[in-house]
């Protein structure tokens with residue numbers, strides 16, 4: 001059963017890939033043997049994260065990047081991660097991202113993922129889904145995720161390289177600093193450069209980036225694009241390639257892969273500890289002790305200690 005699924009994944013059978021991803025989303029225990037078997041193949045593809053504010057043009061750019069990749073006779077897996085949505089795989093996200101233009105093309109696999117109510121595990125699951133796509137032989141993996149808060153930052157760390165997409169109106173430099181975008185971006189794209197202010201924003205951004213050197217990270221280049229007209233895409237794609245080479249030369253890709261490995265182990269340990277901790281009796285005890293606010297008799301620390309000390313029988 002598992003062997004035939006793995007065989008299907010390695011054979012790039014999209015139905016098997018889909019099934020494997022569903023297992024990862026549903027139950028970590030069932031996923032373990034699968035992930036263990038395919039892990040050695042996980043370093044094959046280049047994993048690129050595409051993030052940025054809602055409506056900036058992430059999906060549009062993702063689509064033109066897919067076209068570029070296909071032109072080069074390469075293959076691609078696309079994972080649209082929406083931390084705000086509890087749903088996954090369904091048509092809701094699929095419609096929203098409008099990336100279902102390759103349904104029968106075996107060179108392109110597209111899948112959306114929601115949080116399933118478990119934001120903490122989403123970053124790890126994104127990596128695991130990447131491993132499945134890697135085992136299927138995809139040359140590139142694109143992660144699209146809408147970016148505003150911390151959870152996307154975690155998801156972006158599932159990638160080797162992160163592209164932050166802005167629009168000319170994103171011009172408030174203070175906000176960019178605040179949003180931590182500079183920290184996560186390896187490469188900036190000012191999309192919708194058909195609008196006023198695009199050049200102003202890109203030179204302002206270059207200035208900021210030049211003065212914001214960070215150990216362990218190269219200065220991010222800035223590209224202007226018009227996604228809908230495919231303007232600036234060749235330069236962007238070449239820029240991605242040369243930035244990846246520079247990151248490799250500087251040892252940054254290895255650093256990131258190592259950090260991802262650590263985060264994954266941490267997340268698995270955390271999950272395992274919590275799962276074994278919350279026995280039915282502990283869940284019930286907490287529920288009974290917190291039926292209404294008037295009835296609370298212990299400070300939170302004492303309640304937590306009581307649970308931790310409870311043998312859970």
Ligand SMILES: Nc1nc2c(ncn2[C@@H]2O[C@H](COP(=O)(O)OP(=O)(O)OP(=O)(O)O)[C@@H](O)[C@H]2O)c(=O)[nH]1
Pocket residue numbers: 053054055056057058059060061097146191192193194225226227228229
């Ligand atoms: N004028 C202009 N419109 C663009 C450009 N790129 C994308 N758009 C339009 O902007 C809108 C949003 O584009 P999407 O690619 O869906 O943006 P997104 O960032 O994926 O959006 P979410 O996933 O909803 O956050 C669409 O109507 C696109 O056609 C561009 O370069 N110029």
Ligand SMILES: [Mg+2]
Pocket residue numbers: 058059060096097144
């Ligand atoms: Mg989108």
